[in-house]
Amino acid sequence: METIRKWNNEYGPVIKLKMGKQDWIMLTDPYLAHEIFATNGLIASDRPVFTFSNLYSYGGLGVSFSNPTKRWKKARTALLEVLAPPRVNGFTDILDYESDCMVEQLLTRTAQQGQLDPMLTLNVAALNVVLMIVYGQRVESVDDPFFKLIMDFVRPSVKHLGVEGPISQFLPVFGFLDTLMGTKRFFLNYLATVRDPLLQRLIEQGVQSDKDCLIKSFLEYDIDRKDLIVMMSDMILAGTDTVSISLAWLLIFVSNYPDVQKKLHAEIDGFYNTHQRLPTFKDRDQLPYMICVQKECIRHRSTTVFGLPHVVTQDLVVRDYLIPKNTAVLANFHGMHMNPDVYLDPESFNPDRFLDNTKTMMAAANGNVNARDHFNFGFGRRTCPGIHMAEVEMFNACTKIFAHCVVAPPLDADGKESPVDMNASYQSGIVLLPYPHQLRFLPRTDSPLESPLKSSTSSSL
Ligand code: HEM
Numbered sequence: 252m253e254t255i256r257k258w259n260n261e262y263g264p265v266i267k268l269k270m271g272k273q274d275w276i277m278l279t280d281p282y283l284a285h286e287i288f289a290t291n292g293l294i295a296s297d298r299p300v301f302t303f304s305n306l307y308s309y310g311g312l313g314v315s316f317s318n319p320t321k322r323w324k325k326a327r328t329a330l331l332e333v334l335a336p337p338r339v340n341g342f343t344d345i346l347d348y349e350s351d352c353m354v355e356q357l358l359t360r361t362a363q364q365g366q367l368d369p370m371l372t373l374n375v376a377a378l379n380v381v382l383m384i385v386y387g388q389r390v391e392s393v394d395d396p397f398f399k400l401i402m403d404f405v406r407p408s409v410k411h412l413g414v415e416g417p418i419s420q421f422l423p424v425f426g427f428l429d430t431l432m433g434t435k436r437f438f439l440n441y442l443a444t445v446r447d448p449l450l451q452r453l454i455e456q457g458v459q460s461d462k463d464c465l466i467k468s469f470l471e472y473d474i475d476r477k478d479l480i481v482m483m484s485d486m487i488l489a490g491t492d493t494v495s496i497s498l499a500w501l502l503i504f505v506s507n508y509p510d511v512q513k514k515l516h517a518e519i520d521g522f523y524n525t526h527q528r529l530p531t532f533k534d535r536d537q538l539p540y541m542i543c544v545q546k547e548c549i550r551h552r553s554t555t556v557f558g559l560p561h562v563v564t565q566d567l568v569v570r571d572y573l574i575p576k577n578t579a580v581l582a583n584f585h586g587m588h589m590n591p592d593v594y595l596d597p598e599s600f601n602p603d604r605f606l607d608n609t610k611t612m613m614a615a616a617n618g619n620v621n622a623r624d625h626f627n628f629g630f631g632r633r634t635c636p637g638i639h640m641a642e643v644e645m646f647n648a649c650t651k652i653f654a655h656c657v658v659a660p661p662l663d664a665d666g667k668e669s670p671v672d673m674n675a676s677y678q679s680g681i682v683l684l685p686y687p688h689q690l691r692f693l694p695r696t697d698s699p700l701e702s703p704l705k706s707s708t709s710s711s712l
Contacts, residue, residue, distance in 0.1 A: 287574070351651060582630060608624050
């Protein structure tokens with residue numbers, strides 16, 4: 252990431268790399284990206300063919316790794332309709348319940364252990380939202396064997412599908428290595444014995460369940476079963492790590508900025524004192540500072556560095572650039588978010604920069620490019636269809652966490668607070684993760700709400 256930033260400083264916002272059989276272009280100018288992906292969406296919305304994404308999608312089924320064919324349009328339309336705000340808002344109770352469980356876990360585990368790495372608890376919450384809404388099922392906790400089973404399905408996919416996946420993706424001449432090392436055989440075997448049976452089971456259970464769940468709506472679109480399995484796999488992969496990692500970064504940031512946290516507490520307390528209840532997503536306009544913090548955190552640490560690559564299907568001329576047919580084009584979100592032509596003093600953590608732009612992330616992503624808040628959800632015809640769901644999940648999680656907890660840095664061996672390094676990140680497949688770290692979730696003493704944990708030590712900032 253840092254190397255690419257150095258290149259951008261030296262050569263400008265467009266970097267071309269020769270990646271074996273294919274040229275790659277990486278963009279840090281969001282306005283140029285918009286011209287390519289949105290204005291020229293008809294020729295800039297295919298996906299490059301990589302060995303493992305091709306195996307994963309059975310040659311282009313599902314939504315994420317398929318080209319925009321008629322079949323893809325039908326599948327994507329189904330996703331967009333099923334994940335549209337009115338449908339997702341019908342599951343408010345589920346979203347609420349999962350955030351409550353998450354906060355209880357974070358407080359309980361801190362009370363038991365002193366501090367904890369919140370990542371797995373955040374994973375459980377994000378996964379449960381997808382599982383409950385789509386199939387009417389959930390896992391109990393990080394120790395639930397079903398959670399481990401699903402993570403056994405998620406991890407190998409995420410690892411193999413990123414842009415820095417096996418070298419044979421770019422240099423087919425090294426394809427023999429996949430055969431030699433058994434990577435391809437492992438992946439195919441994993442699809443046949445782990446992923447597909449698990450998803451098949453979830454689909455059957457969802458269909459038979461007496462709960463209102465989205466799988467029943469998906470079936471109304473008459474989608475072929477193999478296609479449906481890949482789509483369902485897309486949803487779990489795209490909807491679990493992304494949301495939990497965005498929240499993990501947010502918690503690290505607020506643990507290091509107590510003043511920001513104090514303002515969050517005050518804003519939520521103010522709402523509670525007026526309405527005698529916690530806010531829901533419908534009340535978001537009354538929590539502008541919390542919206543700004545979410546936007547600034549997701550800008551500062553992009554959930555994915557490059558999102559998913561696109562490929563142009565014809566020679567394309569945009570401004571003074573010629574992008575030859577078959578070039579892969581990547582939006583470098585991190586580079587865009589740190590671009591001083593787009594954000595004033597981009598390195599500084601400053602939620603106030605968004606005070607004039609508190610509209611929903613979904614409205615911003617689908618509106619005028621000059622009025623976008625951040626670029627994490629991509630561009631044009633492939634823009635993330637899960638934005639609303641992600642946004643509501645993040646809103647609910649933040650509301651519950653800051654209503655009940657002080658998020659504090661971990662303690663070192665001498666009992667002193669030792670802030671988590673906000674720059675310590677690594678890329679795993681598609682996502683940008685914080686290194687394993689510890690935080691403390693302490694019940695607030697100054698909250699007007701009753702603590703969900705009555706027996707533990709309380710705290711205020
Ligand atoms: C903070 C959370 C999330 C982030 C940052 C995020 C980001 C992205 C990005 C960057 C893309 C690729 C866009 C492109 O190709 O231009 C994408 C695609 C996608 N996302 Fe999300 N996403 C999030 C949450 C979700 C959720 C909750 C779901 C659904 C449950 C979801 C489902 C999908 C799907 C199915 C695609 C593929 C769309 C296509 O290829 O047409 N995402 N997302």
